[in-house]
Structures are given as structure tokens and as C-alpha cells.
Amino acid sequence: MKQGRPFLRSSTREAISGYLFALPYLLFFCMFVVYPVFHGFWLSLHDFNVIDNSSTWMGLANYQTALHDETFWKSLRNTAYFTVLSAPLLVLAGLLLAMGVNREFKLKGLFRLIFFSPHVLSISVVGSLWVWMLQQKYGIIAQALGALGWHNPPNFLFTPTWAMPAVVVTTVWWTVGFNMTMFLAGLQDISQTLYEAAAIDGASAWQQFRNVTLPGLRRVMLFVGVQQVIASFQIFGQVFIMTQGGPYGSTRVVIQYIYENAFKYFKTGYASAMAYLVFLVILILSVIQLRLQPDQGAD
Amino acid sequence: MKRIWISLVSLATVAAVLLTGCGGSSKPTASSPSTSAPEQKTAAAKVSLTYWTPLTGGDGDFMKAMVDKFNSSQDKIFVEINTSVWENYYTKLTTAMGAGEAPDVAIIHMANLPMFTTKNALLPLDDLATKAGFDANDFAAIPWKGSVADGKRVAIPLDVHPLIWFYNQDTFEKAGLIKDGRPQVPTSWAELMTELKTIKDKTGKNPMSVQEAGWTGYREWFSYLYQNGGQLLTDDMKKAAFNSPAGIAALKAQMQIVDNNYTPHGLNSDTLKAAWLAGDIGIQPNGVWNTGGYEQAGMKFFTTPLPQLFQKPAVWANSHTLTLPRNKASNPEKQQAAITFIKWISDNSIMWAKAGQIPARKSVVASADFKAFTHQPTYALNLDAVVYPPATPKLSEVENAIYEQLQGAYAHKSSPEDALKAAEAKVNDILSK
Numbered sequence: 001m002k003q004g005r006p007f008l009r010s011s012t013r014e015a016i017s018g019y020l021f022a023l024p025y026l027l028f029f030c031m032f033v034v035y036p037v038f039h040g041f042w043l044s045l046h047d048f049n050v051i052d053n054s055s056t057w058m059g060l061a062n063y064q065t066a067l068h069d070e071t072f073w074k075s076l077r078n079t080a081y082f083t084v085l086s087a088p089l090l091v092l093a094g095l096l097l098a099m100g101v102n103r104e105f106k107l108k109g110l111f112r113l114i115f116f117s118p119h120v121l122s123i124s125v126v127g128s129l130w131v132w133m134l135q136q137k138y139g140i141i142a143q144a145l146g147a148l149g150w151h152n153p154p155n156f157l158f159t160p161t162w163a164m165p166a167v168v169v170t171t172v173w174w175t176v177g178f179n180m181t182m183f184l185a186g187l188q189d190i191s192q193t194l195y196e197a198a199a200i201d202g203a204s205a206w207q208q209f210r211n212v213t214l215p216g217l218r219r220v221m222l223f224v225g226v227q228q229v230i231a232s233f234q235i236f237g238q239v240f241i242m243t244q245g246g247p248y249g250s251t252r253v254v255i256q257y258i259y260e261n262a263f264k265y266f267k268t269g270y271a272s273a274m275a276y277l278v279f280l281v282i283l284i285l286s287v288i289q290l291r292l293q294p295d296q297g298a299d
Numbered sequence: 300m301k302r303i304w305i306s307l308v309s310l311a312t313v314a315a316v317l318l319t320g321c322g323g324s325s326k327p328t329a330s331s332p333s334t335s336a337p338e339q340k341t342a343a344a345k346v347s348l349t350y351w352t353p354l355t356g357g358d359g360d361f362m363k364a365m366v367d368k369f370n371s372s373q374d375k376i377f378v379e380i381n382t383s384v385w386e387n388y389y390t391k392l393t394t395a396m397g398a399g400e401a402p403d404v405a406i407i408h409m410a411n412l413p414m415f416t417t418k419n420a421l422l423p424l425d426d427l428a429t430k431a432g433f434d435a436n437d438f439a440a441i442p443w444k445g446s447v448a449d450g451k452r453v454a455i456p457l458d459v460h461p462l463i464w465f466y467n468q469d470t471f472e473k474a475g476l477i478k479d480g481r482p483q484v485p486t487s488w489a490e491l492m493t494e495l496k497t498i499k500d501k502t503g504k505n506p507m508s509v510q511e512a513g514w515t516g517y518r519e520w521f522s523y524l525y526q527n528g529g530q531l532l533t534d535d536m537k538k539a540a541f542n543s544p545a546g547i548a549a550l551k552a553q554m555q556i557v558d559n560n561y562t563p564h565g566l567n568s569d570t571l572k573a574a575w576l577a578g579d580i581g582i583q584p585n586g587v588w589n590t591g592g593y594e595q596a597g598m599k600f601f602t603t604p605l606p607q608l609f610q611k612p613a614v615w616a617n618s619h620t621l622t623l624p625r626n627k628a629s630n631p632e633k634q635q636a637a638i639t640f641i642k643w644i645s646d647n648s649i650m651w652a653k654a655g656q657i658p659a660r661k662s663v664v665a666s667a668d669f670k671a672f673t674h675q676p677t678y679a680l681n682l683d684a685v686v687y688p689p690a691t692p693k694l695s696e697v698e699n700a701i702y703e704q705l706q707g708a709y710a711h712k713s714s715p716e717d718a719l720k721a722a723e724a725k726v727n728d729i730l731s732k
């Protein structure tokens with residue numbers, strides 16, 4: 001072994017090898033995330049035509065048009081409606097399922113698999129599947145409702161009142177497994193001795209839940225909650241595949257509207273401006289959520 | 300020792316996978332099962348063309364068969380066909396154009412040509428077409444004239460595809476509405492309503508479909524709008540013209556069918572097709588392009604042109620046209636090959652007619668082969684009554700705005716008057732920018 005001083009300090013060498021490991025992903029990240037973020041902002045200040053790559057300076061005109069665009073506001077309301085319906089449902093259902101499969105029973109592994117497996121499917125599969133399941137005459141949901149006594153159910157996906165709830169149900173079925181897994185990990189992190197101590201003190205199941213489980217899950221709850229709101233606000237795939245924003249614009253969420261403007265009407269500058277406005281909204285929502293959670297010291 | 304073996308085997312597997320992946324990309328579809336002629340011999344002399352189409356309906360298979368026949372009938376040009384769903388096709392085409400990677404030949408609906416011609420995205424074809432021997436007199440007049448922009452020819456029309464009516468043979472027999480082997484075609488709206496009531500009473504089936512969640516619901520209204528003497532936009536295409544007595548009458552007519560529950564509700568293209576093939580619908584208005592597919596499914600049905608039920612004869616139609624988009628790889632040799640391919644397709648459009656399409660070539664429509672088809676000759680009539688959507692580059696946005704408001708009317712969320720008023724406001728806003 002050479003005994004002389006090495007060319008670089010070991011900490012520098014570690015740093016260099018660290019950067020080298022990160023380099024491939026960093027390249028992709030810069031190309032496909034960082035660059036589009038800046039290019040998108042540039043686009044939002046112009047009127048850009050995809051066919052001949054010509055652009056005209058618009059300044060903030062696209063933003064002004066968006067703020068006066070009635071359809072843009074309606075799509076934001078639709079997105080908020082979807083988030084209000086789906087986010088609490090997904091958090092609650094995830095928690096309940098996690099508590100259910102956290103117990104010791106023979107088939108718990110199988111049930112964990114069953115509840116998580118829809119999450120493995122791609123959005124196209126889930127969307128197409130549910131379109132057929134929700135079909136008024138031939139779909140199995142209608143058949144099942146008929147068996148339960150509700151004959152002639154509405155045509156869910158094509159009735160303005162029911163279309164969004166139908167999309168919510170599809171989304172919950174598809175993604176609740178992820179929240180369940182997060183909560184399961186959180187539940188298993190809570191020490192059993194806390195429950196034993198509470199039981200010795202005479203706490204009921206509900207009191208144990210309120211005073212041991214919930215506090216123990218606070219960090220996971222915060223993560224799942226924030227993540228869920230951000231994800232719900234960006235819903236697009238289900239709407240694009242199942243309803244294309246209809247019927248009568250009732251499921252047109254804001255990303256769907258941005259997509260229509262960018263790729264159906266080729267108003268890429270306008271679409272980019274709206275995308276930046278949405279980014280602002282999500283940012284504000286996330287900050288509010290983080291502020292509302294009380295500070296937690298290490299348990 | 301064991302670890303060395305595992306590493307060697309893994310390396311060998313990775314290398315094998317990578318090498319097989321690298322091999323296939325350069326040559327034009329050596330894996331395509333349809334090419335019968337051996338390519339290796341004249342691979343160097345062959346001109347390779349890419350051809351994009353939006354034909355994923357029943358008619359796509361027929362176009363593919365035509366391309367296969369062209370490829371195997373000669374060995375100077377090889378055409379590679381690429382088909383995308385209609386909803387995504389123009390997105391794909393325009394983004395490819397933006398990158399200079401447009402295909403050599405592309406189908407573009409005639410109503411969508413302005414979007415591309417205003418951006419000079421298509422090669423003018425006048426010289427190429429004349430040299431290839433296209434005879435203007437042999438083409439249906441409206442689409443031939445309609446594929447010109449700024450005085451220059453930019454496309455060759457392939458077909459005319461209007462809305463027609465499909466009649467379920469069993470239902471009509473049961474309702475007693477067949478005379479001399481042909482279905483009874485109403486000559487006024489009142490007659491239609493009587494006929495529909497007869498079908499409902501005698502067979503219990505849905506007498507007529509209104510595609511509330513699909514484009515046929517819009518195209519039917521469009522046809523009745525013009526039949527009532529109205530029009531979609533003003534002649535200068537700067538303002539909406541459909542919020543008129545004609546437009547309201549047309550929508551109210553559709554609503555009569557909806558309100559009487561003569562149609563299943565909320566039909567989109569999949570569920571309409573399923574209902575039709577299951578025999579649940581008496582009369583289905585839809586595009587001619589479905590004919591071949593329904594025949595292949597073994598259905599027994601009649602077809603007629605959309606009847607004149609109001610003051611004027613008129614029916615929605617569009618055309619597929621063949622174009623040469625500008626792209627980086629283009630050169631005179633490729634352009635010559637492309638026009639040769641287009642001429643072959645046009646000359647052989649009797650094969651295209653098998654899908655149910657009406658060829659734009661008058662000689663093909665007049666030929667004995669065309670007359671031998673079961674359904675096509677029954678609706679390739681009154682081609683002078685066809686009405687194309689107005690040639691504005693903002694057509695897609697305009698039609699989507701109207702379509703959405705029609706959905707509101709069909710869903711009883713707004714009255715016909717309010718729906719058209721809202722649509723008019725939106726369309727005027729779109730056209731003013």
C-alpha cells in the first residue's frame with residue numbers, strides 16, 4: 001500500500017463519488033423537470049404555435065385572460081369539489097383499512113395484498129375498467145345495485161350530478177392501498193407498551209385510539225394528508241379517460257382544461273400560464289396545511 | 300467460484316438483451332408480417348415512406364389492407380402505416396410537425412385543413428398532382444374545391460363521409476315498416492315521430508338513438524340546423540350564426556326524441572355500438588364509416604341517406620384528404636414517391652369503399668363494382684346536399700364549445716334556448732381572439 005499523502009482527502013473523494021452516483025438521475029431531472037419549469041414560464045409569457053414554432057410576446061396577457069376565463073374558474077371549482085370529496089375519504093379509508101389489517105388474523109397478508117393491488121394497475125386500465133363497470137345497462141355496478149333493490153340507477157358517468165362522484169369512487173378504489181400502507185407502517189411504529197400501559201390504566205378501545213394511536217400517527221397523518229391534497233388537486237388521468245371533462249363540463253378539472261388548451265386547441269402559452277397559476281394554488285394550499293399542523297418534537 | 304459464475308451469466312444475459320434491442324430499429328419494419336415481397340434484394344433502391352392515419356374505427360383495417368396491397372404490388376416504394384385514435388391524432392401530428400418529424404403522407408380531415416394551411420405546414424401539390432395525372436373532373440366537386448388554400452392545392456380528397464341512417468332489419472320487420480324490401484323513410488318530422496311511436500309500440504325497442512355523449516349527437520343537430528335554413532357561422536366566419544330559429548328548432552327536434560325516451564340516455568361511441576349490435580335500437584344515425592364493421596359483425600340492416608325532414612336537404616359530412624406535410628427528411632424523390640402512392644390509393648379507392656366510405660372519385664362510385672355493394676349504393680346519393688363544417692382554423696374549439704352546451708340540453712340542465720345562447724357567447728368569444 002502506498003504510504004504517501006493521497007491526492008484528495010477521503011471526504012472529497014466520497015463527495016465526488018456521491019455526485020457521480022447522482023449524476024445520471026440529475027441529468028434526467030434537469031432535462032425533464034428543471035428545464036420544462038423554466039421553459040413553461042417562458043411559454044406562459046408568449047403565444048407559441050406548435051406547428052411552426054413561431055412565438056409572439058404577450059407579457060402577462062395570458063395570466064389576465066386566465067383570471068377572467070369563466071371556464072378556468074369553473075374547472076378550479078370542479079377540482080376543489082373533487083379534492084373535498086376524495087382527500088378526506090382516502091385518508092380515512094386508508095387509516096381504517098390499515099387498522100383492520102394491522103390485527104393478527106390468519107389471512108392478513110392476503111387482505112393487505114388485495115387492498116394494495118389496484119394501485120399496481122396503470123391509470124388507463126383502471127379508467128377503462130371502471131367505464132365499463134359503471135355502464136348503465138351492461139355494467140356490473142348497475143347489476144349489483146339492482147340486486148340490492150335499486151333498479152334503474154342513473155347513468156353515472158353521463159349524468160352531470162353523478163359523474164364526479166363516480167370518478168371519486170374510481171380514484172378511491174385505485175389509490176387507497178398506498179395510504180393504507182403508509183398508515184400501516186405508522187401503526188407498527190407505535191410501541192405496544194403504550195397500549196399495554198393504557199389498558200392497565202383502564203382505557204377503552206376508543207380512548208386508546210384517541211390517546212395512543214392518533215398522536216402516534218400525527219407525522220404520518222401530516223404526510224399522507226398533504227400528499228393527498230396535492231395529488232387530488234392534480235387529478236387528470238381518470239377524467240381524461242373516463243369522461244373527457246364532460247358531461248356538460250361537470251368533471252372538467254383544471255389539468256384537463258390545461259390539456260385541452262395545450263393539445264386540442266394548441267394554445268400552449270395560455271395553457272402554460274394556467275399551469276403556473278395552479279402551481280401557485282397548490283403551493284399556497286400546502287403551506288396552509290403545514291402551518292395548521294401543530295409542531296411535534298421527537299416522541 | 301459461484302459468485303464469478305453468477306456475474307458472468309448476468310453479464311451475458313444483459314449483453315444479449317441489449318444486442319437484440321439494438322438490432323431492429325434501423326430497417327423499416329422487418330418484423331411487419333404483412334410484407335410478402337422480399338425486401339433485401341432492392342433495399343437500396345427502395346424509397347421508404349411513413350403514412351399516418353386516424354383510422355382506428357372499423358375502417359382502419361381496410362386502409363391497412365390497401366397499404367399492404369400497394370407494398371406487395373411493386374418494389375420501388377415501401378409505405379409504413381401508423382394509426383392513432385382520432386382524439387389524439389392531431390396532437391401527435393402537430394407536435395411532430397413542430398419537431399420537423401412529420402410523416403411523408405398524412406390523412407387530414409378536410410374540415411381541419413385550415414389549422415395547417417394557415418401555418419404553411421403542407422406542401423403545395425399543384426405540379427405534382429398534374430404530373431401524376433389527377434383528373435379534376437373525376438372528383439366530387441365540393442371536396443376537390445375544398446382542398447385548396449390561398450389558390451394552391453394542398454390535399455387530394457379520398458372520400459366523402461356523411462351522416463346516414465342505419466335501420467335494424469328485424470325491428471323494422473316487426474314494426475311492419477318495410478315496403479318492397481326497403482324501410483319506410485319519413486319525409487317530414489311529424490312522419491318520423493309517428494314512425495318512432497309505431498316502433499316503440501310494436502317492438503318495445505328504442506326507436507332511435509341520440510348520441511348524447513358523443514359527436515353524432517352534435518352532427519345530427521348540425522344537419523337539422525342547415526335543413527331548417529340556418530348555418531353554423533356567418534359567411535365571414537367571424538361570429539356565431541346558429542343561435543337562430545333554425546338552430547333552436549333543430550335542438551328542440553332532438554329533444555323530442557330524448558324527452559320521449561326513444562333513445563337510451565348518455566350513449567357514447569362504445570355504448571352506442573354495443574346497444575346497436577345487441578339489436579336494441581331501431582334507427583341509428585351515424586357515419587358511413589361504420590358500415591363495413593357492422594357487416595363484419597353479421598348484422599342485418601338497411602341504410603339510407605339522412606332524410607330531408609325540414610325545408611332544405613342537408614347533411615353533415617367531412618372528408619379524409621391525403622396531404623404531404625413539410626418535414627426535414629423531405630426531398631423530390633420522396634415527394635414523387637408520395638404522390639405515386641396517393642394516386643394508387645385514389646385509383647384503388649373501391650377497396651376503401653368496402654369500409655363503407657364513399658370514394659371522392661366519381662368514376663369509382665359509378666363503377667359496377669361499387670354498385671355491387673349491398674349498402675353503399677343506397678346512400679351514395681344526394682352528394683350535393685352535404686354540408687362541411689366551416690373552414691376556420693378555430694373549428695375544433697368552436698365545435699367543442701357547442702358540443703358541451705348541447706350536452707347540457709340533453710341532460711336537462713338547460714333549455715334549448717339557453718344552451719344555444721351560452722354556446723353563442725362562448726363561440727363569439729373564441730372567434731374574437
